[in-house]
Every structure is written in C-alpha cells, then in structure tokens.
Amino acid sequence: MTTAFTPTPSGAHVRAVHDPFHGDLLEISMGPHHPSTHGVFRMMVTLDGENVVKLKPVFGYLHRNHEKLGENTSYLGSMPYTDRLDYFCSMTNNWAYALAVEKLAGQPVPERAEYLRVILAELTRLLNHTCLAGFLLQDTGASGTPLMYAFREREKILDLFEALSGSRMMCNYQRFGGCRIDATPAWLAAVRGIVDGYGAFLDEYEELITGNEILLARTQNVGVLSPALAVSAGITGPMLRAAGVDYDLRKVDGYGLYPRFDFRVPLGAHGDTYDRYMVRMLEMRESIGILRQALAAIPDGPIMDPKAKIRGFRPKPGEAYGRIEGPKGEIGFYLISDGTPNPYRYRVRPPSLINLTVLEDLCLGHTLADAVIILGSIDIVLGEVDR
Amino acid sequence: MTMLHVCLLFSGLLFCIGLAGALARSHAILVLLGIELMLNAANLNFIAFWRYGPPHASGSGPIFVLFAIAIAAAEAAVGLALVIAIYRHRQSVRLQEEARLKG
Amino acid sequence: MSPAVWFGEVGASLLAMDWTPAIASKLAPTVFPTGQTESAFAERLPLLLRDAVTGSLPEPWRWLANSLIAIVAIIVIFASLFALLTLAERKILGRVQNRPGPNRTGWGGILQPLADGIKMLTKEDIVPAAADRLLHFLAPVVLLALSIVTFAVIPYGRHLVPVELDAAVLYFFAAGAATELAIFMAGWASRNKYSLLAAMRALAQLISYELPLLLAFVPVVMLAGSLATTGIVAAQGGWLGGVLPHWHVLTPPGFAGFVIFMIAALAESNRSPFDLPEAESELIAGHLTEYSGFKYALFFMAEYLGMCALSGMAVTLFLGGWHAPLAALEFIPSYVWFAVKLLALLLGFIWIRATFPRLRIDQLTRLAWKFLVPLALINLLTGGFWVLTTHWTGGMLVVRWAIALVLVVGPFLALGRQFQARYAPRTYRYA
Amino acid sequence: MSTFALGTIIALILGSAAVALCLRRLIRSVLLFVISWAGIAAFYLWAGAEFLAFAQVLVYIGAVSMVTLFAVLLTRRHDQPDLVIEPPARSRAAAGVTIGACVAAVLIPAILATEFPAASATAPTFSVRQLGLDLMEQHGVVLLVVGLILTVALLGAVVLAASKEDAS
Incomplete structure (x- = not known):
C-alpha cells in the first residue's frame, strides 16, 4: 500500500482522501450556501479530524459575463456595471474605470473632481475596512456585536454616498473627465463631521476588540503568507502589506492627487491573519488623515472638464491600463479601443480573485475554524471574484 | 427462593451474556464491551450480598464495587486505546485477524 | 376495565410497593417542618398553597400528589423561564449591538416567545432520508429529559427541595454527564458531515470540561462537609456581623472554584465562547443542522434548561443558595433570593455571549487540560488547607488568608504566563 | 411490589x-x-x-x-x-453462545442449590460520610494504589493512542 503525498508550495502535504494508513479523511463541501463564505462561494475542504489537508475553492456561481458585457456596451454604459463588481466599493471601481478611459483618451480632470475622488476613495476604504473588521469578528464567532458596531458606521458613510450620488451602494458617480454631481458645502461639512468622529469609533472598536486574548489566539500565526509567495502570486493591497511588502499604488503610481497628501503605509511583519486585520485598522487611521487634508484643501471650480465628451465618445485606437489602490488591492481596467463606441477588449483585474488564489496555501495545516477566518481576512466580494 | 437468589441468578445470567458476546463477536470494541459487562455482573454480586447477605457491620461490598468501577474505567481507557493503535497499524479491528503480535 | 379503574389499580400498586427505606426516605417530598417559627408567612406560602390542595388526601395519596405538584411546578416555572430567557437574550443582545431587538410582537416584543413557539410547533418536521430515524428522534427527547431531572436536587428555597439526597451533588453531575450522549446521538443520526464534526467536537469538549467542573466543587464539599445540596446551603448560612455572608465564593478556594466552575459551565452548556458544537460560522448549526420544527425547539429548550440548572447549582454551591446577602434583608422570602441570584448568573451568560469571539477546538481543550484542571487540582489543596485552618484566630487569620490567596493567585499567574507569552498585541512599522 | x-x-x-x-x-x-x-x-x-x-x-x-x-x-x-x-462466522457465534450457555448451566443450579444464611432484617444503610471514612481509614492503601493504577492507565492510554506523526 502506498500513500499519496503531494507537496504544495507552502510545504504542507496533501493526503489522498482514502488513505489506507490513516483511516478516512472527511471531505465537506462548504458553500455555496454557508453562513461564512461571504457570498456564493464554495470550498471543497478535506479534513483529517479538524485539520485541513486539502482545500479546493470553487467559484463562478455569480458569473455574469461582466467583461463581455463591457465589450458590447459603450464606454459610458459600462460605468454602472463596474458598481456591481465589488459592491462595497463602487466609488473606487468607478474611479479605476474612469482612470483607464481617461488614459485611453488623454482626458484631463479638473482639480476639484480629483479632490472629490480622493475623498470618496478614502471614504470607501473606511467603509470597506470597517465592514471587513466586523465580518472577520463575526467569523470568529463574536455573535454579531462587532459587526453591528461596524455597520452603524458604514451606514453613516452610505448616507453620504446617497446624498451625493442618489444611491447608497450603486453610486455610478465618476465620469471620464470628472464627476457626475458637484458636492454641496453642506455635504462637505457632513463628511467633515463623520471624519472627525471616526477616530473615536476606531478607538472604541480597538478598545473592545483588538486586545482580546481570544482574538489574539485565534488570529496570530494563523494563515501565514510569506512575502515571497505573496509577490509571486500577485497579491496586492492590505494582504500584501501585511506580509511585509511595501507596495501601495498611492505611493508607487502617485495617481490622482495622492502625492500631495502626507500619509504613511503600515506594514505587517508576520503575514498572519492578525496582521491582515491590524494593517487595515491602521490604514483607516491614515485614511482619516488624508480625508482631513483633502477636506481642508478642496478648491472651488468645475467638476467636469468642459471639453470632455460623454455622449458619442469614441477614443482613438489604442490601449490603456488604469489601476488604483482599491480597498482590497490593485483594481485595474485594461481597455483596447478600435475607434468604435465600444471597447474592443475590456478586461478587469479584480483584487479579490487574485488574492483568493493563495487560499489553499494559507489554510493547509490549520483547522476548519481557521479556514473560515482566513477566508474572512482575505476580504473577498463574490461580485468581483466571479464577474 | 430468597431475594439474594434472584439477584445472584440475574448477575449470573448477565455474566453469561457478556461471556457469550465476548466470545462470539469478532469486533474488538464489542469484545471489550462484553468484558465490561462481565465485570459489571461481578459488581452486582457484591451489592447483592451486601444488601441481602448475612448481617455485617462494614460496607466492604460497596467499597469493593467502587474500586472495581475505577479499575474498569482504567481498563476501558487502555483497551480502547489499544483498539485504536491496532486499527492504525492493521486497518482492521477484527480480532481473528490479529493473531500475530509481531507487526 | 375502565381507564379510571385501571389508573386506580396502578396507583394503588405503586403505593403498595415496598419502597425500601433507603429510597423511600430520599424520595419523600419535603415535609412541612415543625418548629420553624422564624419562617415568615411568605416563606411558607408555596407549601401552604400545596397543602391547601393536597392536605385533605389520605397519606399515601398525598405523597403522590405532592410529588406531582412539585414536578409540574418545576416544569412550568422553568419552561416559562426558558421562554422569557430567549426573549431577554435577544433583547439584551440587541441592546448590546445598538439595535432594539424583537419589538413587533406584543408590547415591546413580549409575545415573541409565543410567536416563536407557534412557529416551531407548526413547522414541518424534516428527517433526512439517510438519517437513523430512531436516534434522530430520541436525541432531543433524551437531552430534554436529562436536563429536567437535574432540577430535582436544587434547593430553591428554605423549604423547597424537591428531592433530598445524601449525594445530591453527585446525582446532579451524573445526570448532567449523560447529556453529551444525546448531542452525540443527534450529530451521528443526522448523517450530515457538519453534524458529525459537531458530534466529535461535543464529545471532546464535554469530556475535557467535565473534569474541571467536577473538581471545582470538591473544595466546597470539603468546606461544607456534605454532598447534599441542603447541607451545602446550610453551611453557608449566617453572617459576619450581619453584613458579610458565609458564602463559599467569599473564601479563597471557593472563589477560585466558582470561577473555574462557571468557565466549565459555559463549556458544558455549549455557550459562547465555547459554542463549538454549533458554531454557526463554521459548522452552520452543528448537531442541529438537520433538525427543524419541534425537535429543534426541544433542543433549544434543553440547552437553556441545562444553563439554568448549572446556574442554579452554582448558586447553591458557591453563592449561598437561598440565603439573603444581608441579615437585614432576610425578611424577603428565600426563594426570591434564589431567583435573583439565578437570574444574575443567567444574565452573565448572555453578557458573555454578546462579548466574546469563539475559541478553536485545540485551544479549547488546551485551556481545559493545561489551565483549568491544574488550577482545580491546586484548588483542592487550597480547600484542604482552608478546612484544616478553620480554628485559627487573631493574627493567624491574616496568615491563613495570605497563604490561601497565594495558593489561589500564584498558580493562576504561573499557568497564565504560558498563554500570555504566546500571544501579545504587536506594534507595527510604517514604510 | x-x-x-x-x-x-x-x-x-x-x-x-x-x-x-x-x-x-x-x-x-x-x-x-x-x-x-x-x-x-x-x-x-x-x-x-x-x-x-x-x-x-x-x-x-x-x-x-x-x-x-x-x-x-x-x-x-x-x-x-x-x-x-x-x-461473526457461524461457527464462532455458535461456539460463543454454547460456552455461555454451559457456564449458565453450571451457575444457575449452583446458585439455586445453595442455602444462604438469612438476611438481616433491616436493610444496611450506608451514608456517604461512612463511605468516605471507610475509604480513608481502612482502605487508604488501596485507594492510593487505585490512584496510581489510574494514573498509569491514563498515561498508557495517551501513549498508545498518540499518533506516530505527532511525535516525529
């Protein structure tokens, strides 16, 4: 009798399901209807007792031909579809897409619109990371209390989005060459109020949660992502920075007006779940700083480049790749124009999907309960994974 | 026939059931449980004699049973650990296949 | 033979049974104690009510009727407590989480348990095709039955002990020890992989926490010199200067025992942060995954009743049972004090659930075997020391307290270090 | 009754x-x-x-x-x-049941034939306190031995059941 051992990149061993020497492994199908797979995501988990020896992610349940739709609609027509990619972060999705089109068409953006974009992107980051912290704690079994605290703050930001764009989540706000609707002074004052209060919320949340021994025990040294694996797998965003790699597109590309703002990039040292959680908490504090600076410096002026053409928009043939540092990582749009109203090729680089590729490597050797919080700490949204 | 006779007959029968089971079944866990049953039957005797036997002062009957229960617990733990060890080694818990002691 | 006659025959034969003295004396309901002049009218009220109903019956029938009344009273009171507890839990969880909780049914949601009950009763009872139908049916029944029998030995008031047993504490934990069998049956019979995992977790968890639970109360038994719940409560009577009650929780070994007991009780009743068998984020609903309708309700009821029973036992063992906290407050009936303490502990359970994340299975067992069991064993030593030094007075009293406190706090700090060292908050650098 | x-x-x-x-x-x-x-x-x-x-x-x-x-x-x-x-194999089952029946056949007549001295009129009582005193005084040594055996059994069970993989 032989045992089948397959080495995996992380060095853990995968065992065959019917291993004659070790009795039976239990193969369970978590999802697509499971309380903690963050949507219609499925994991085929093979367990030895409670330990994960094999994990196969299965996705595609939410696939809706996003890229093909983009190739069959006008450039503007794709904008509302990008809302649905990562439905927590429609503002940053819009921005990334607008950036790609602006690059393609060589379209400048007025300064006030750039400020508004930064403000909205950082608000989105706050929103996303707050929800993630809530969901992660929910996955560790905290009975929904942190989640409810997080959602209370999320609602405030969603109210701002609604006041500005008319929709809480599907904002469809950015345009090529600016933004759709100008922000009123009252709205900016409301943002200022929420930003001023956000630090207190983060303090409260960390006071309640971060030092908790059970949370430390559950998250530290769980799901360690090595910098080498992170780089070679193309991981981006907080997950990469938690592994200790200094890579933030806001610093690297310096897109938008980010070079004007003074902010720091927190880095983890262990790459485990706790680092992924803490890096996000620290990023939120930096975002508050950026928002303060942006709100102080936002000038008056047009929000739309007067020469920008919205209807009948036909960029010259060519290609462009626009990317920004979304809350979940590098969200990028790659467009090829053949001079017609529709893009010839429309491609999305979704951070959720690419970050998800290392899931098995992170989970092997840990228990089922760990797999759940590792998945939570990767921060996926199935709308973006499946497209 | 006194109460003592009834109790002794009952424990004798229980002992025989345990014995028959331990000998007839081939699954190691069932054999162990049969032996546990025989042990319990012996315990019943102590209580029967203590309750219906000739007058006496001490409570040695229950105390003996108490010790027997303790030992039975130890026996079960070790026996079942052995079963698991054998299963790991041989992939079987059928006893007639375990005639060889050498791995 | 008409049913009435048949019933009479069976009853008569039951009564004519030669209840051996050992059992008969134990199973006899509380007789109205004579010479209890200090008990107020309110104190005797439940017994007076009972006697008003059964007093005219001849003796053997009266015994049977009294027992039945006690059983019915316990079931009714704790079933309604269960209903209120589900409501209270949802309301309190809601308030902790910045939301109102159930508020649509009745006044402020007061009828929510009723609505839930009707929903549960009218829901379809689904049994998986591959399930072991017999065990699937038996599991909730056995669990509920076992949780109810534990209520028999708890002294609810000065005169309110359903059954007085010599080894009542042992009876309580023996009945409680069997509950994991029911959970295993549920997990196994459902023929669902999540349920099976839950069954394994339940076995591991309950085996691990049985030990600290049992060891935690041994110092109390040593202090009281009795295994009977009535004896343990009696040992906690009296006050030091009318202020400081002689509760076991106020002695060093009793306090350590109480804390260990409550942690183990959380695990035994599958409550957060030890709710691994039904961890909804991992195992969907664990052993309850394949249950619906009334069986599901029975499971829930059993779980809450188990929580009530363990809390009641904790009150009895450590918090002075039905004794009032101050001598001046003794005019309030004893059963009211018991209820107040019980509710306080139950609210503690709910509070903990609203607050803590869940442990992992290996951490759970490690906590039991490497932390609670050694602490409980050392606490036995502390208990022994405390019992041996009861006669120390004056300056030696300070020495006694100092030594006992060192024996309690020292091991806690020493053993706690191994957990502290592994996990600590981190500081982060910026690029 | x-x-x-x-x-x-x-x-x-x-x-x-x-x-x-x-x-x-x-x-x-x-x-x-x-x-x-x-x-x-x-x-x-x-x-x-x-x-x-x-x-x-x-x-x-x-x-x-x-x-x-x-x-x-x-x-x-x-x-x-x-x-x-x-x-189990038929022969094995038959052998087991036969042996059990033989033992029963010996035991039952033996029990029935034995005359036991009359039982005490009152049932013996045995309180928990009495049990504790007996255990600690008369049977103290046995208690210690049982404790030792249980400890050894526990360790033995752990060693036997412990997985080989974990040790390496």
Missing part, C-alpha cells in the same frame, strides 16, 4: 445487553450498552447503594461510553458509512 421494580430493572439490563451483542449497527450496540449500564445504576439505587449508582452513571455513562464512541468513530471505514459490521 418491590420485586416488580426489580423485575423491570433486570429485564431492562438483560434485554438491552443481549440485544446489544446481537446487533450489526455498532453505534446502536454501544447505545444499548449504555442503557444496560444505566440499568445497573438503577439496580444499585434500588439496593440502597445510592453513591455507587451515581458513581456508576458518572464513570460508565459519562466517561466509558464517551471513550467507546470515540473509538468507534476513529476506527470508522469509508466503505462502511453506516458502521454496519459483518456478523
């Missing part, structure tokens, strides 16, 4: 034990054994050895049954999802 209770208890114990040893579903077998252990506890209670009854429940239903179920689950095979075990 006390015999009525005893009869019920005896029928319960013997019936569940006999059926348990004939069943093919292992889990049901084990659960039936649990019932028969509970019956034995009931017998102790009936006989007035209250402490023993609770000890029996605690040890057998609380611990031994758990360990047994664990062993059953850990020795599970994928080709037996129901944990159905094949019945």
Whole structure:
C-alpha cells in the first residue's frame, strides 16, 4: 500500500482522501450556501479530524459575463456595471474605470473632481475596512456585536454616498473627465463631521476588540503568507502589506492627487491573519488623515472638464491600463479601443480573485475554524471574484 | 427462593451474556464491551450480598464495587486505546485477524 | 376495565410497593417542618398553597400528589423561564449591538416567545432520508429529559427541595454527564458531515470540561462537609456581623472554584465562547443542522434548561443558595433570593455571549487540560488547607488568608504566563 | 411490589445487553450498552447503594461510553458509512453462545442449590460520610494504589493512542 503525498508550495502535504494508513479523511463541501463564505462561494475542504489537508475553492456561481458585457456596451454604459463588481466599493471601481478611459483618451480632470475622488476613495476604504473588521469578528464567532458596531458606521458613510450620488451602494458617480454631481458645502461639512468622529469609533472598536486574548489566539500565526509567495502570486493591497511588502499604488503610481497628501503605509511583519486585520485598522487611521487634508484643501471650480465628451465618445485606437489602490488591492481596467463606441477588449483585474488564489496555501495545516477566518481576512466580494 | 437468589441468578445470567458476546463477536470494541459487562455482573454480586447477605457491620461490598468501577474505567481507557493503535497499524479491528503480535 | 379503574389499580400498586427505606426516605417530598417559627408567612406560602390542595388526601395519596405538584411546578416555572430567557437574550443582545431587538410582537416584543413557539410547533418536521430515524428522534427527547431531572436536587428555597439526597451533588453531575450522549446521538443520526464534526467536537469538549467542573466543587464539599445540596446551603448560612455572608465564593478556594466552575459551565452548556458544537460560522448549526420544527425547539429548550440548572447549582454551591446577602434583608422570602441570584448568573451568560469571539477546538481543550484542571487540582489543596485552618484566630487569620490567596493567585499567574507569552498585541512599522 | 421494580430493572439490563451483542449497527450496540449500564445504576439505587449508582452513571455513562464512541468513530471505514459490521462466522457465534450457555448451566443450579444464611432484617444503610471514612481509614492503601493504577492507565492510554506523526 502506498500513500499519496503531494507537496504544495507552502510545504504542507496533501493526503489522498482514502488513505489506507490513516483511516478516512472527511471531505465537506462548504458553500455555496454557508453562513461564512461571504457570498456564493464554495470550498471543497478535506479534513483529517479538524485539520485541513486539502482545500479546493470553487467559484463562478455569480458569473455574469461582466467583461463581455463591457465589450458590447459603450464606454459610458459600462460605468454602472463596474458598481456591481465589488459592491462595497463602487466609488473606487468607478474611479479605476474612469482612470483607464481617461488614459485611453488623454482626458484631463479638473482639480476639484480629483479632490472629490480622493475623498470618496478614502471614504470607501473606511467603509470597506470597517465592514471587513466586523465580518472577520463575526467569523470568529463574536455573535454579531462587532459587526453591528461596524455597520452603524458604514451606514453613516452610505448616507453620504446617497446624498451625493442618489444611491447608497450603486453610486455610478465618476465620469471620464470628472464627476457626475458637484458636492454641496453642506455635504462637505457632513463628511467633515463623520471624519472627525471616526477616530473615536476606531478607538472604541480597538478598545473592545483588538486586545482580546481570544482574538489574539485565534488570529496570530494563523494563515501565514510569506512575502515571497505573496509577490509571486500577485497579491496586492492590505494582504500584501501585511506580509511585509511595501507596495501601495498611492505611493508607487502617485495617481490622482495622492502625492500631495502626507500619509504613511503600515506594514505587517508576520503575514498572519492578525496582521491582515491590524494593517487595515491602521490604514483607516491614515485614511482619516488624508480625508482631513483633502477636506481642508478642496478648491472651488468645475467638476467636469468642459471639453470632455460623454455622449458619442469614441477614443482613438489604442490601449490603456488604469489601476488604483482599491480597498482590497490593485483594481485595474485594461481597455483596447478600435475607434468604435465600444471597447474592443475590456478586461478587469479584480483584487479579490487574485488574492483568493493563495487560499489553499494559507489554510493547509490549520483547522476548519481557521479556514473560515482566513477566508474572512482575505476580504473577498463574490461580485468581483466571479464577474 | 430468597431475594439474594434472584439477584445472584440475574448477575449470573448477565455474566453469561457478556461471556457469550465476548466470545462470539469478532469486533474488538464489542469484545471489550462484553468484558465490561462481565465485570459489571461481578459488581452486582457484591451489592447483592451486601444488601441481602448475612448481617455485617462494614460496607466492604460497596467499597469493593467502587474500586472495581475505577479499575474498569482504567481498563476501558487502555483497551480502547489499544483498539485504536491496532486499527492504525492493521486497518482492521477484527480480532481473528490479529493473531500475530509481531507487526 | 375502565381507564379510571385501571389508573386506580396502578396507583394503588405503586403505593403498595415496598419502597425500601433507603429510597423511600430520599424520595419523600419535603415535609412541612415543625418548629420553624422564624419562617415568615411568605416563606411558607408555596407549601401552604400545596397543602391547601393536597392536605385533605389520605397519606399515601398525598405523597403522590405532592410529588406531582412539585414536578409540574418545576416544569412550568422553568419552561416559562426558558421562554422569557430567549426573549431577554435577544433583547439584551440587541441592546448590546445598538439595535432594539424583537419589538413587533406584543408590547415591546413580549409575545415573541409565543410567536416563536407557534412557529416551531407548526413547522414541518424534516428527517433526512439517510438519517437513523430512531436516534434522530430520541436525541432531543433524551437531552430534554436529562436536563429536567437535574432540577430535582436544587434547593430553591428554605423549604423547597424537591428531592433530598445524601449525594445530591453527585446525582446532579451524573445526570448532567449523560447529556453529551444525546448531542452525540443527534450529530451521528443526522448523517450530515457538519453534524458529525459537531458530534466529535461535543464529545471532546464535554469530556475535557467535565473534569474541571467536577473538581471545582470538591473544595466546597470539603468546606461544607456534605454532598447534599441542603447541607451545602446550610453551611453557608449566617453572617459576619450581619453584613458579610458565609458564602463559599467569599473564601479563597471557593472563589477560585466558582470561577473555574462557571468557565466549565459555559463549556458544558455549549455557550459562547465555547459554542463549538454549533458554531454557526463554521459548522452552520452543528448537531442541529438537520433538525427543524419541534425537535429543534426541544433542543433549544434543553440547552437553556441545562444553563439554568448549572446556574442554579452554582448558586447553591458557591453563592449561598437561598440565603439573603444581608441579615437585614432576610425578611424577603428565600426563594426570591434564589431567583435573583439565578437570574444574575443567567444574565452573565448572555453578557458573555454578546462579548466574546469563539475559541478553536485545540485551544479549547488546551485551556481545559493545561489551565483549568491544574488550577482545580491546586484548588483542592487550597480547600484542604482552608478546612484544616478553620480554628485559627487573631493574627493567624491574616496568615491563613495570605497563604490561601497565594495558593489561589500564584498558580493562576504561573499557568497564565504560558498563554500570555504566546500571544501579545504587536506594534507595527510604517514604510 | 418491590420485586416488580426489580423485575423491570433486570429485564431492562438483560434485554438491552443481549440485544446489544446481537446487533450489526455498532453505534446502536454501544447505545444499548449504555442503557444496560444505566440499568445497573438503577439496580444499585434500588439496593440502597445510592453513591455507587451515581458513581456508576458518572464513570460508565459519562466517561466509558464517551471513550467507546470515540473509538468507534476513529476506527470508522469509508466503505462502511453506516458502521454496519459483518456478523461473526457461524461457527464462532455458535461456539460463543454454547460456552455461555454451559457456564449458565453450571451457575444457575449452583446458585439455586445453595442455602444462604438469612438476611438481616433491616436493610444496611450506608451514608456517604461512612463511605468516605471507610475509604480513608481502612482502605487508604488501596485507594492510593487505585490512584496510581489510574494514573498509569491514563498515561498508557495517551501513549498508545498518540499518533506516530505527532511525535516525529
């Protein structure tokens, strides 16, 4: 009798399901209807007792031909579809897409619109990371209390989005060459109020949660992502920075007006779940700083480049790749124009999907309960994974 | 026939059931449980004699049973650990296949 | 033979049974104690009510009727407590989480348990095709039955002990020890992989926490010199200067025992942060995954009743049972004090659930075997020391307290270090 | 009518034990054994050895049954999802039952033929306090030995059941 051992990149061993020497492994199908797979995501988990020896992610349940739709609609027509990619972060999705089109068409953006974009992107980051912290704690079994605290703050930001764009989540706000609707002074004052209060919320949340021994025990040294694996797998965003790699597109590309703002990039040292959680908490504090600076410096002026053409928009043939540092990582749009109203090729680089590729490597050797919080700490949204 | 006779007959029968089971079944866990049953039957005797036997002062009957229960617990733990060890080694818990002691 | 006659025959034969003295004396309901002049009218009220109903019956029938009344009273009171507890839990969880909780049914949601009950009763009872139908049916029944029998030995008031047993504490934990069998049956019979995992977790968890639970109360038994719940409560009577009650929780070994007991009780009743068998984020609903309708309700009821029973036992063992906290407050009936303490502990359970994340299975067992069991064993030593030094007075009293406190706090700090060292908050650098 | 209770208890114990040893579903077998252990506890209670009854429940239903179920689950095979075990070979079963019957045939007449001295008029009483004193004074040495055996057994069980992989 032989045992089948397959080495995996992380060095853990995968065992065959019917291993004659070790009795039976239990193969369970978590999802697509499971309380903690963050949507219609499925994991085929093979367990030895409670330990994960094999994990196969299965996705595609939410696939809706996003890229093909983009190739069959006008450039503007794709904008509302990008809302649905990562439905927590429609503002940053819009921005990334607008950036790609602006690059393609060589379209400048007025300064006030750039400020508004930064403000909205950082608000989105706050929103996303707050929800993630809530969901992660929910996955560790905290009975929904942190989640409810997080959602209370999320609602405030969603109210701002609604006041500005008319929709809480599907904002469809950015345009090529600016933004759709100008922000009123009252709205900016409301943002200022929420930003001023956000630090207190983060303090409260960390006071309640971060030092908790059970949370430390559950998250530290769980799901360690090595910098080498992170780089070679193309991981981006907080997950990469938690592994200790200094890579933030806001610093690297310096897109938008980010070079004007003074902010720091927190880095983890262990790459485990706790680092992924803490890096996000620290990023939120930096975002508050950026928002303060942006709100102080936002000038008056047009929000739309007067020469920008919205209807009948036909960029010259060519290609462009626009990317920004979304809350979940590098969200990028790659467009090829053949001079017609529709893009010839429309491609999305979704951070959720690419970050998800290392899931098995992170989970092997840990228990089922760990797999759940590792998945939570990767921060996926199935709308973006499946497209 | 006194109460003592009834109790002794009952424990004798229980002992025989345990014995028959331990000998007839081939699954190691069932054999162990049969032996546990025989042990319990012996315990019943102590209580029967203590309750219906000739007058006496001490409570040695229950105390003996108490010790027997303790030992039975130890026996079960070790026996079942052995079963698991054998299963790991041989992939079987059928006893007639375990005639060889050498791995 | 008409049913009435048949019933009479069976009853008569039951009564004519030669209840051996050992059992008969134990199973006899509380007789109205004579010479209890200090008990107020309110104190005797439940017994007076009972006697008003059964007093005219001849003796053997009266015994049977009294027992039945006690059983019915316990079931009714704790079933309604269960209903209120589900409501209270949802309301309190809601308030902790910045939301109102159930508020649509009745006044402020007061009828929510009723609505839930009707929903549960009218829901379809689904049994998986591959399930072991017999065990699937038996599991909730056995669990509920076992949780109810534990209520028999708890002294609810000065005169309110359903059954007085010599080894009542042992009876309580023996009945409680069997509950994991029911959970295993549920997990196994459902023929669902999540349920099976839950069954394994339940076995591991309950085996691990049985030990600290049992060891935690041994110092109390040593202090009281009795295994009977009535004896343990009696040992906690009296006050030091009318202020400081002689509760076991106020002695060093009793306090350590109480804390260990409550942690183990959380695990035994599958409550957060030890709710691994039904961890909804991992195992969907664990052993309850394949249950619906009334069986599901029975499971829930059993779980809450188990929580009530363990809390009641904790009150009895450590918090002075039905004794009032101050001598001046003794005019309030004893059963009211018991209820107040019980509710306080139950609210503690709910509070903990609203607050803590869940442990992992290996951490759970490690906590039991490497932390609670050694602490409980050392606490036995502390208990022994405390019992041996009861006669120390004056300056030696300070020495006694100092030594006992060192024996309690020292091991806690020493053993706690191994957990502290592994996990600590981190500081982060910026690029 | 006390015999009525005893009869019920005896029928319960013997019936569940006999059926348990004939069943093919292992889990049901084990659960039936649990019932028969509970019956034995009931017998102790009936006989007035209250402490023993609770000890029996605690040890057998609380611990031994758990360990047994664990062993059953850990020795599970994928080709037996129901944990159905094949019945023993006919010759083996026949031999087992015959030997059991022979022993019974010897035991029963022997018991019936024996004249026991008259029982004491009153049932012996045995309080928990008395038990504790007896254990500590007369049987102190035995208690220590039992403790030692239990410790050794626990260690032995851990060593035996510990996985080889974990050690390496």
